[in-house]
């Protein structure tokens with residue numbers, strides 16, 4: 001009896017250990033709302049995670065409608081990661097509907113949120129005390145006069161109070177914070193902490209992976225600054241919706257678009273006409289498609305203004321393949337496309353060889369004119 005049952009037990013144990021499925025079952029099952037977060041989780045989680053993104057490559061998370069299958073994916077997750085700041089308003093409803101009770105990472109928690117209130121005149125007074133309006137209207141000038149680094153410091157000081165608003169975002173804070181590589185470092189720290197909460201056995205690995213990934217991010221950020229510094233500060237860049245506000249602040253550029261922070265609403269004929277006026281008055285060299293939005297608006301603008309469409313920028317989603325299929329690759333791609341279309345030969349040489357007298361500082365009068373146009377467009 002004993003030898004026989006012992007051998008059966010040994011056979012059973014041996015079979016169990018040999019099953020690859022036993023390994024797979026130990027992976028942390030992470031569900032993210034959109035593709036950029038999925039890539040970040042894969043970088044921090046490495047071999048210990050299995051990641052599912054509800055909105056896939058080239059998908060538009062602003063207008064996503066979750067399916068019953070998405071609710072089931074969520075119910076089976078060990079960790080859920082979403083952006084927050086009302087980027088994916090459907091996500092909190094989905095979490096409620098799915099009975100998911102595990103750890104939840106709001107990736108943008110703790111970033112310095114950028115205010116945005118394009119038409120909401122009535123809300124201006126409410127937000128004046130926080131410095132939102134001043135930041136919005138004078139952001140470009142600050143860049144031009146003080147340069148990137150000092151602007152960043154202003155931003156941090158001015159936005160400390162924003163932290164109080166987290167958890168009840170009121171819809172006029174820009175959710176696209178991953179477009180600033182330094183804000184995205186906060187995302188990675190939040191994801192690391194969520195993975196440690198979900199799987200503390202591998203905490204050391206998650207810390208090491210996050211550290212390495214943050215170093216890679218800093219290197220790409222530096223590459224991007226080199227590429228984007230060759231674009232004259234007077235250039236205005238036109239994209240499909242207002243997804244590049246953080247990018248503009250971080251890298252000293254100016255973006256305009258016919259649609260607001262979300263792609264949910266179509267642009268009005270009036271807002272397109274106003275943008276055509278702005279394009280004709282400002283230094284606009286080219287228009288850019290976004291990978292996940294309807295491209296017809298930008299195509300229409302190109303027809304009306306005669307400007308070329310100089311490429312596709314990755315705004316709210318990764319590409320399904322190629323360079324822009326990772327977060328770092330997408331950010332580098334955007335900087336390369338902008339550089340190829342808008343860099344002025346010699347601009348960088350001038351910049352590098354003579355800091356006291358470079359183009360950025362000679363153009364102040366022009367910038368003031370541009371700001372007036374901005375105001376007309378915004379209100």
Ligand SMILES: [Zn+2]
Nearest residue numbers: 243261262316
């Ligand atoms: Zn967006």
